[in-house]
Amino acid sequence: MVGAARMLGLPVTLLGGGSNVLVSDTGVRGVVVRYRHGEIAETSPGLVRAAGGVTLNGLVRWTISRGFAGLEAWAGTPGTVGGAICGNAHFRGRLMSEMVAAVGLLDEDGETRRVTPDRMGFGYDRSRVQETGEVVVWAEFAVAHARVTDLRAEARSSLRFRKRTQPLGVPSAGCAFRNPDPGRVRLPAGVQCAAGALIDAAGLKGCVVGGARVSHQHANFIVTEPGARARDVRALIDRCRADVAAKYGVTLAPEVMFLGEFDEST
Numbered sequence: 001m002v003g004a005a006r007m008l009g010l011p012v013t014l015l016g017g018g019s020n021v022l023v024s025d026t027g028v029r030g031v032v033v034r035y036r037h038g039e040i041a042e043t044s045p046g047l048v049r050a051a052g053g054v055t056l057n058g059l060v061r062w063t064i065s066r067g068f069a070g071l072e073a074w075a076g077t078p079g080t081v082g083g084a085i086c087g088n089a090h091f092r093g094r095l096m097s098e099m100v101a102a103v104g105l106l107d108e109d110g111e112t113r114r115v116t117p118d119r120m121g122f123g124y125d126r127s128r129v130q131e132t133g134e135v136v137v138w139a140e141f142a143v144a145h146a147r148v149t150d151l152r153a154e155a156r157s158s159l160r161f162r163k164r165t166q167p168l169g170v171p172s173a174g175c176a177f178r179n180p181d182p183g184r185v186r187l188p189a190g191v192q193c194a195a196g197a198l199i200d201a202a203g204l205k206g207c208v209v210g211g212a213r214v215s216h217q218h219a220n221f222i223v224t225e226p227g228a229r230a231r232d233v234r235a236l237i238d239r240c241r242a243d244v245a246a247k248y249g250v251t252l253a254p255e256v257m258f259l260g261e262f263d264e265s266t
């Protein structure tokens, strides 16, 4: 599908679970390929390979039930393996890339190549896929052995943490902004170097544009009501950036990926 669209010269946009994107109200030009489902297998002792379309929660359940340790803290993260590799998903200071042994990337020529982590361009919220447009066909994770009961306990603890700190019952695209690099910003004493804390300190918790609102539970989440438009969310993102920059001199970088066209003047 991806190869055929590219041969016809059509732009291709990959979508996994759609949990970290904001899609323009006018849609996306070209072909949107939603990569879902696929296989999970132990390819050799200590290595688990999952297709890019497998959900993270599916992978976590699979590994836990076989006593494979390493991914249990990701319990409750929406989306797919492909999306998590593309954005190098993070949770409580840990990066998905810490577990990755290799990634299968489909390139422009239709070849799937095995790429080792040192060549993936992994960083906080980053991978080379964001620049190259390659498709994550599969990812291989290094796992260790542990007791299933211990892994379940760890997964439950992650889920409890999420329920306590994130607005899970309302639609959102996850964290709107990346956390700033503490080495690069100077903040007044008492102001935490985290996007949510800065938005909160700028007085934006509960701020509303149309059907979008800065979550009261976690200020780095923009939650929506039925009927909300992408441009409401985008305008609120722009408002948060502008206010935090004006108050603290920190320019927040979006973590949410924008798909389609947005009015850049808003």
Ligand SMILES: Cc1cc2nc3c(=O)[nH]c(=O)nc-3n(C[C@H](O)[C@H](O)[C@H](O)COP(=O)(O)OP(=O)(O)OC[C@H]3O[C@@H](n4cnc5c(N)ncnc54)[C@H](O)[C@@H]3O)c2cc1C
Pocket (backbone or CB within 6 Å): 013, 014, 015, 016, 017, 018, 019, 020, 021, 035, 052, 053, 077, 078, 079, 080, 081, 082, 083, 084, 085, 086, 087, 088, 089, 090, 091, 129, 133, 134, 135, 136, 137, 166, 167, 168, 172, 173, 174, 175, 257
């Ligand atoms: C309530 C909530 C909680 C969240 N908690 C966390 C968290 O703790 N940590 C965290 O890091 N994120 C979190 N997120 C964000 C999101 O769940 C993750 O970033 C997830 O990994 C995105 O996966 P996805 O399949 O939904 O990607 P999508 O949103 O579908 O896509 C994201 C990007 O990945 C690209 N992409 C998707 N699949 C592929 C593929 N197979 N090959 C190449 N590119 C691809 C897309 O083109 C897009 O650019 C949360 C989101 C929500 C709504």
